[in-house]
Amino acid sequence: DKFVLVESAMTHSGKPKELLFEKHKASFERYLDRxxxxxxxxxxxxxxxWVRERAQRDAIHEGVTLAGAGDEDLLMVSDVDEIPRRTTVRALSWCEGYRSPMQLRSNFFYYSLRHRWTESGPNWVRPFQWKQPRAALLSQLQYPRLTANHLRYDPGDGNMEEVNFAAWHLSFFGGAERILDKIEAYAHQENNMDDFKDRQHIASALQDGHDLFKRGAVHGELKNNSEPYDLPELILVSARAGAGPHVTWLPDYFDLP
Structure with a gap:
């Protein structure tokens, strides 16, 4: 496996930004050769x-070329807050004969692991499944005709294979200051409004699980998460040890064995 990290010195809103990977490179030492x-x-x-967002995502192909990938290699495209399960990656590496691109659907957490989007029917409730990351053979993309950005936003995604519970989407994590940074940086600049950036409003959303942008049930209903088994292993290990930044993202009532 190879990892391609695309980092820009400009935000999608067009402002200069700090490059962060070099500062934290030592934390990834065991993976640097890949x-x-x-x-x-x-x-x-x-x-x-969105022109800037698309340009950054499509720069993935520069890394794919440098990695020496071929037509029958599988490309997985994700934003930094979309984390595939280890079991998903392992299963895909064992499979052959992919018929079409794939949606690797993810459980959608918001603000922290305390809050998760759900959807429900008359007699059921289940986690809402975000339709990212995406994966496809490079031969299916035929770059530059189709790119990583086409894969993410393909309007024909109804023809994609769906892999449910394949990942986690950890959206707007990091606390109030990081949320403010994101609002001012990402492509959704329609949300860059003083009402949404008010610190009291953000604090209330983090505490009570309200949608930050007052959209109502945009992804179903935002509920308290009470299923600690459905979390990345690294986070559970850190929580049991009582160490690491992940602990502050966990609900107080989790009884971890």
């Missing part, structure tokens, strides 16, 4: 913030 780091000094100048 990691291709693509650095973008700038992104396109445009009034359309």
């Amino acid at each position: 990691l291709v780091h693509v650095v973008l000094d700038t992104l396109p100048q445009s009034d359309d913030h």
Whole structure:
């Protein structure tokens, strides 16, 4: 396996930003021989913030080329807060004969592991499944005709294979300051409003699990998470040891064995 990390010195909103990987490189020492780091000094100048987001995602292909990948290699495309399960990656590596690109659907946590989006019917409740990450053989993309960005936003995703519970989506994590940073940086600049950036409003959303952007049940219903078994192993190990930043993301009532 190879990892391609694409990092830009510009936010999707068009502002300069610090490059972070070099500062934290030592934490990834055991993986460095398998990691291709693509650095973008700038992104396109445009009034359309999504132009910059697309440009950064499509720079994945530069890393794929440097990694020496071939047509029958599988490309998995994810944002940094979309984390595939280890079992998903292992299963995909064993499979052959992929018929179409795949949605690797993820359980959608918001703010912390305390809150999870759910959907429900008359007699059932289940985790809402975010339709990312995506995966496809490079031969199915035929770059540059189709790119990593096409794979993510393909309007024909109804023709994709669906792999449920394949990942975790950890959205708007990191506390109030990181949330403010994200609002001012990401492509959804329609959300960069003073009402949404009010610290009291953010604190209330984090505490009570309200949607930050007042959209109601946009992904179903945001509920307290009470299933500690459905968390990344690293987080559970850290929690049992009582150490690490992951502990502050866990509900107080989790009774971990």
